[in-house]
Amino acid sequence: MHTRTVILGVAASDSHAVANHLIAHTLRARGFHVVNLGTCTTVDEFAAAHRAHPDAEAVLVGSLNGHAYEDLRDLPSARARGLLNCPVIVGGNLSVGSHKQSADIERLYTLGVHRVLGDASELPAVLDELADRATAGAV
Numbered sequence: 618m619h620t621r622t623v624i625l626g627v628a629a630s631d632s633h634a635v636a637n638h639l640i641a642h643t644l645r646a647r648g649f650h651v652v653n654l655g656t657c658t659t660v661d662e663f664a665a666a667h668r669a670h671p672d673a674e675a676v677l678v679g680s681l682n683g684h685a686y687e688d689l690r691d692l693p694s695a696r697a698r699g700l701l702n703c704p705v706i707v708g709g710n711l712s713v714g715s716h717k718q719s720a721d722i723e724r725l726y727t728l729g730v731h732r733v734l735g736d737a738s739e740l741p742a743v744l745d746e747l748a749d750r751a752t753a754g755a756v
């Protein structure tokens with residue numbers, strides 16, 4: 618049977634580990650092969666993992682400390698070098714402060730992030746949807 622692979626990690630400046638472990642556990646329980654890079658993962662490290670696992674359906678980046686945008690600023694240049702050419706999904710607490718604005722999310726999309734999610738429970742359905750679209754040749 619085809620094993621589905623995802624690459625998971627927490628953004629470069631971020632040491633929050635709990636959700637990362639829970640997500641890895643949940644996806645593994647659903648049969649995914651999870652390549653978990655853990656906390657403080659740079660864009661280059663995500664790219665290296667994707668080179669090593671080119672079959673990965675998506676790269677999942679968590680960020681809790683509010684610095685998702687700064688930590689993912691190298692994503693466009695990685696893409697320009699032909700790296701990380703798969704869906705990148707970002708989730709967590711994505712900007713500094715308790716008052717969140719839509720601009721905080723929009724600027725992540727300007728970096729080339731495919732999906733921004735607030736809650737990890739949305740991941741299985743989003744991964745299924747992306748896999749269906751890839752099968753249909755739409756991603």
Ligand code: B12
Nearest residue numbers: 631632633634635636679682683708709713714734736737
């Ligand atoms: C535990 C904790 C810590 C621990 C982390 C220990 C560890 N090894 O993990 C320690 C003490 C080290 C810590 C440090 C810091 N923390 Co802290 N921490 C927390 C705390 C209390 C809980 C986080 C947690 O584990 N939650 C449990 C998990 C399951 O929930 P979650 O992380 O929210 O994840 C959910 C969603 O966010 C989302 N999600 C998370 N990751 C992903 C990934 C993907 C791909 C997807 C789709 C979804 C997703 O789904 C999850 C389930 O719903 C929160 C406050 C809180 N109550 O949330 C602050 C909090 C995250 N920390 C905060 C801050 C500011 C810091 C520090 C900067 C403090 C400091 N001045 O030093 C440092 C940052 C260090 C760093 N370099 O990152 C802020 C962030 C504020 C912001 N974004 O504006 C928070 C919100 C506290 C606050 N209210 O101010 N922290």
